[in-house]
Amino acid sequence: VLPSLREKHDEFMLRELVKRWGNHKVMVRWLSRFFYYLDRYFIARRSLPPLNEVGLTCFRELVYQELKVKVSDAVISLIDKEREGEQIDRALLKNILDIFVVIGMGQMDYYENDFEAALLKDSAAYYSRKASSWISEDFCPDYLLKAEECLKQVKDRISHYLHSSSEPKLLEKVQHELWSVYASHLFEKEHSGYHALLTGDKVENLSRMVRVFSKVPIFLDPLANIFKQHVTDEGTALVKQAEDEADSRKANKKDVGLQQQVFVRKLIELHDKYVAYVNGRFQNHILLHKAFKEAFEALCNKGVGGSSIAELLATFCDDILKKGSSEKLGDEATEEMLEKVVKLLSYISDKDLFSEFYRKKLARRLLFDKSANDDHERSMLTKLKQQCGGQLTSKMEGMVTDLTLAKENQTSFEEYLSNNRNANPGIELTVTVLTTGFWPSYTSFDLNLPVEMVKCVKVFREFYQTKTKHRKLTWIYSLGTCNIIGNFEPRSTELMVTTSQASALLLFNSSDRLSYSEIMTQLNLTDDDVVRLLHSLSSAKYQILNKESNTKSIAPTDHFEFNSKFTGKMQRIK
Structure with missing residues (x-):
């Protein structure tokens, strides 16, 4: 056996070894059969090794020990050729490496010491040379492609002819040479590193980089930190842009509301973009998910042009849910x-702040019939409840319930009026009864109502007492609206006004001219309320009242008259 092996080299020597090893196994098997009785009984009684073991030991001591280095070198030489793209006989390598495993008789010492150690050393040197060449010549994405292909090839070799126990050790060696050594270069490489890929939205290449470095735990933290900083920087730039535009609009006396809606839309787009990154391309990796969450928490708790993002989100929802939405x-x-x-909203720490802003805007939509769709209103409350809990939405749900009960109450009131001819308010009256605890607090003041309205209040109070005597009615005139007919000389026009405005206008049914002080006394209002009220009627878009002075401001010395010459383009004005 030995002479025939000594005179051959490389692949020819390996083929001869496989042949001789096969012959040896056949002879040992036949010896075991010939001397089955001795092997089964005599050897066992004398505590001698079995024939099969003796046969393996003989081959190991006489053949293996002399040729192991030569064989190992020949195998690694073939593996090197395969790495360079040459075709090799994988079945031959599988048979050779089985000899290293079997010769250990249950132990992996011979495979590990005589072959695996040399393979690991050679692999480290080979991939170190390759990586050094690629990192200087290639862009980051190209490097990653080549490195991933190398890993794929290593796994392929392990599955075809290397022992499975080599997989973790060999992969660790290859990953170290390809990834660990050049990680900082890959992060910072100009035009194609991790920073550049994030900035340029190179999704496939980013996905590959994350997939690669997730296999090297020590690089996950730097990867997550860079990602977090990138998201933070993009968000900060968005906030800065919004603040600059808000300042510009304020300087030009333009409404900043539209610009705020644009900011929220961009914020949503930014969130969608990186959620897709984390859940899809980054395979929802826990560290990257955490980094993204922290970045957005910091962003969503910033102020934007004097407003919190909680307020901007509430305003954005209001714009979506109200009639005539942009x-x-x-x-x-x-x-x-x-x-x-x-x-x-899940990123905002002070969710109660959002709740207050949203509740106030919801109240206006509900009370002034500005909701575009009741189903969307209920759906939003359900979403908020699922995200933030029932405590946040309990008052809002109470508001919606109040409106439903108010409609039923109004129906009962109309039935009461039809059944009681004496209870006639004289004008069409709709009353919305609300529960104080659910709604935002509204200013209540003792407005002296005109006789027509006093009668309405009295009739409704009598009706309400037939339903319950344990609830006190407090009238919120600031939320009331009236439709009154203005008999102007050109034509009659329907005016949609507040309760206070209607009360002031009805004073002119009995007086042609009233002073500031007379109006204040008759309506029982404060100076501030009277100024606001008279300004809205005499110096705003529609001048229902004429003011004697030509100034736009309201003074205590001013006198007012009904503007009988008023003309409007429409039959109904608001």
């Missing part, structure tokens, strides 16, 4: 947008 969305798009707003 956001022309279908039902599905509205639901999707509301869902995204609620997701952003």
Whole structure:
């Protein structure tokens, strides 16, 4: 056996070894059969090693020990050729490496010491040379592609002819040479490193880089920190842009509301973009998910142009949900947008602040019939409840319930009026009864109502006492509206005004000219309230009253008259 092996080299020597090893195993098997009785009984009684073991030991001591270095070198030489793209006989290598395993008779010492150690050393040197060459020549994405292909090839070799126990050790060696040594270069490489890939939204390449470095635990923290900083920087730039535009609009005396809506939309787009990164391309890796969450928490708790993001989100929802919205969305798009707003809300620490802003805007939509769709209102409350808990939405749900009960109450009131001819308010009256604890606090003041309205209040109070005697009614005149007919000389016009405005205008049914002090006394209002009221009627868009002085400001010395010459373009004005 030995002479025939000594005179051959490389692959020819390996083929001869496989042949001789096969012959040896056949002879040992036949010897075991010939001397089965001795092997089974005589050897066992004398505590001698079995024939099969003796046969392996003979081959190991006489053949293996002399040729192991030569064989190991020949195998590694073939593996090197395969790395360079040459075709090799994988079945031959599988048979050779089985000899290293079997010769240990249950132990892996011979495989590990005589072959695996040399393979690991050679692999480290080979991939170190390759990595050094690629990192200086290639862009980061190209480097990653080549490195990933190398890992794929290593796994392929392990599955075909290397022993499975080599997999973790060999992969660790290769990853160290390809990733660990050049990690900082890959992070910071100009035009194609991790920073550049994030900035340029190179999704496939980013995905590859995260996939690669997630296998090297010590680089996950730097990867997550860079990602967090990048998201933070983009968010900060968005806030800075919004603040600059807000300052510009204020300087030009333009409404900043539209610009705030644009900011929230961009914030939602930014969130969608990086959620897709984390959940898809980054495989929802826990460290990257945590980094993204921390970045957005910091961003969503900043102020933007004097407003909190909680307030901006509430305003954005209001714009979506009210009639005449600037956001022309279908039902599905509205639901999707509301869902995204609620997701952003999860990053805000002071959710009660959002709740207060949202509740006030919801109240206005409900009380003044400005909700575009009741189903969307209920859906939003359900989303908020699921995200933030029932405590946040309990008052809002109470408000919606109040409105439903108020409609039933109004129906009962109309039935009461039809059944009681004496209880006639004289004018059409709609009353919305609210529960104090659910609604935002509104200023209540003792307005001296005109006789027509006093009668209405009295009739409704009598009706309400038939339903309950344990609840006190407090009238919130600031939320009331009236439709009155203005008999102007050109034509009659329907005026949609507040309760206070109606009370002031009805004073002119009995007087042609009234002073500031007379109006204040008759209505029982404070100076501030009277100034606001008279300004809205005499110096605003529609001048229902004529003021004697030509100034736009209201003074205590002013006198007012009904503007009988008033003309409006429409039959009904608000």
